[in-house]
Amino acid sequence: TERIWTSKLIIKPKPSVCEKVCYRRLGCFSDNPPWAAIPGRFLAGLPDSPESMNISFTLYTKETRNNSQVISAIHSSTIKDSYFCSHRKTRFIVHGYMSTGKRGWVVEMCLLLVEVEDVNCIAVDWADGAKGIYISAVNNIRVVGAEIAYFINTLRKMFQYYPSHIHIIGHSLGAHAAGDAGRRIRGIKRITGLDPAGPFFEGTPPKVRLDPTDARFVDVIHSNAAQFPTVGFGMVNTTGHLDFYPNGGSLMPGCDDTLNFVSTDANSPICHHSRSHQFYFQSILYPNGFLGYPCRTYEFFQSGLCFPCPREGCPMMGHYADQYPAKLEKINQKYFLNTGAHPPFTSNHRISIKLSGTKKVRGELNIVFHGTDGFTKQYKIICGHLHQGSIYTKYVNVEINPRYITKVEFLWNKNILTLLWARLGAEMVHIISEEDGHGLCVAHIPLSATYQCLFASPLNSPHSRVSVHPPSLGPASPSMPVSL
Known part of the structure; x- marks a missing residue:
């Protein structure tokens, strides 16, 4: 048996038999390589149906205030009759494993975004597909990505609304779901990966995981990156144009480094993993609070060798990373910074x-x-x-x-x-x-x-x-x- 993340998630590997499953509107999904039977992804598996996952899209705008509107690309009249505005930018927020898009940080972030910006914020919920055995959730993100792509295509047909107006923010497995949507819909303006999930994604081909080619601009925050024997939920390797490693990207101040896989408090690795979306939330409120420095390693950064900013300046980690003039000059750019242990986390x-x-x-x-x-x-x-x-x-x-x-x-x-x-x-x-x-x-x-x-x-x-x-x-x- 192989143990994934928690003592409750015990799964038995099975050999790939090159099967596939097809879902109306979304196409077919197979377990051929690179989806299985490759290093890091030996387990074969197919995604569940979108109906069984009960994937939903909830709209927040300045008009909805603290309320929301459930909209559907299948029933497009719900979009037409909603407060969705085709003259605004749209930000999708996608949660990760064992989470939800109907409450908690996803809803809080949407409410904050529509308060400070004139945008459409859409919370993507796939909680029924994100629970249970971890490998099942890994397989299910392909359908989540396909559903997001289908939704974006519907917006394009209804309003001539182009991907260049869209920003997808994904946490953990949601970051890779955002990448999958970006591979299906070319030209998405921006994808933000918040501590993209590491298990079954670290070291895999770009087709499987979030990658700089998935959008015009991809920025990533690593908050629980770790390699064996250290335990971590996030990826170590770069996956975007700008990859930020606050506090080294592995263990966050304010979170105990004691291994506790069940609790969700400060003693749990989940605390480190969740810091990424907490940092992003605070970056909306503090535009100048999370300055990242280009550096080879965190050790070099701590020694003062990467200070101050170069002539072209330094990017801000989080919401305003896209304002950095040199963001597209190359991919896999590493940036380091230190944060505080408690909100607002800024440390400048x-x-x-x-x-x-x-x-x-x-x-x-x-x-x-x-x-x-x-x-x-x-x-x-x-x-x-x-x-x-x-x-x-x-x-x-x-x-x-x-x-x-x-x-x-x-x-x-x-x-x-x-x-x-x-x-x-x-x-x-x-x-x-x-x-x-x-x-x-x-x-x-x-x-x-x-x-x-x-x-x-x-x-x-x-x-x-x-x-x-x-x-x-x-x-x-x-x-x-x-x-x-």
């Missing part, structure tokens, strides 16, 4: 602190930024055992651009028992805007004449506050050590 400034002193100490260090408009905000940077000479890096969503910071305050809280022997200070503080590379350096010694760094006294009292006023700000030098 990097703060690095190098500690000075003679001993380690247990304590907490916070930084307060003061802006030109009087705005102030405090951030916790370090908490726990601190070591002199170590560099601590924190990614935060700082509302103040470093160019407009007028004062930086260090709030130091030490364990009272360490007061007599611990002497620890901030040797260097470096704050960089990830969007344009502008930065601020604060240190107790000048690192070079170029940086114009200012003096910051050691923090010796239990609750000391050191204020420093920055010099004129400019782009951060690539030679400045900004992280470990």
